[in-house]
Amino acid sequence: MLKRILNRFSIFDLIVMALMACLGIATKPIIVPLTQIITGPLFVPGGVIAGGFYMMWLVMGAGLVQKPGAGTLTAAVQAIMITALGIFGTHGIMSLVTYLLPGIAVDIVMLFWRYRGSVTACFAAGIAANLSGTVLVNLVFFRLPWIPLILSLASASLSGGLGGLIAYVVIKEVEKSGLKSLMSRRG
Numbered sequence: 001m002l003k004r005i006l007n008r009f010s011i012f013d014l015i016v017m018a019l020m021a022c023l024g025i026a027t028k029p030i031i032v033p034l035t036q037i038i039t040g041p042l043f044v045p046g047g048v049i050a051g052g053f054y055m056m057w058l059v060m061g062a063g064l065v066q067k068p069g070a071g072t073l074t075a076a077v078q079a080i081m082i083t084a085l086g087i088f089g090t091h092g093i094m095s096l097v098t099y100l101l102p103g104i105a106v107d108i109v110m111l112f113w114r115y116r117g118s119v120t121a122c123f124a125a126g127i128a129a130n131l132s133g134t135v136l137v138n139l140v141f142f143r144l145p146w147i148p149l150i151l152s153l154a155s156a157s158l159s160g161g162l163g164g165l166i167a168y169v170v171i172k173e174v175e176k177s178g179l180k181s182l183m184s185r186r187g
């Protein structure tokens with residue numbers, strides 16, 4: 001079954017998704033501590049705000065590859081790397097779930113827009129990724145009281161949407177550069 005799924009993607013697609021997964025992991029330990037300075041006094045986990053900016057890599061992976069399953073596969077690579085290496089994560093084996101759900105959310109949203117990579121699709125995919133991650137992490141670990149939870153979800157929506165907009169700008173710049181046409185010819 002895995003072979004059948006992977007056969008839908010070219011080698012170039014797989015490289016792009018792996019690169020997006022690695023960039024997402026690489027940016028997380030830089031962004032989270034910076035946001036915790038702001039979110040700590042509000043009793044909001046720092047990952048809620050930072051999530052929009054490191055989950056934008058999932059949106060970029062799905063938007064650049066434009067094939068069903070690209071967001072999920074990008075997230076799966078992140079989950080496997082975090083779990084196997086045991087770095088940058090405090091979720092342990094639950095990382096397999098907490099990292100995978102945002103990728104699934106990106107794919108569901110992008111599928112609705114037929115992977116066109118429009119500004120609306122990227123914005124909604126960023127929101128869906130960060131909201132799903134925030135809800136799941138809250139259910140599994142934090143169990144915040146109602147007011148901080150509502151503040152967390154609102155913040156997650158805002159930062160996820162902003163991350164999606166940044167992903168859209170990058171996707172459009174890649175398309176302008178001609179790399180997108182190279183990707184489709186190699187596929």
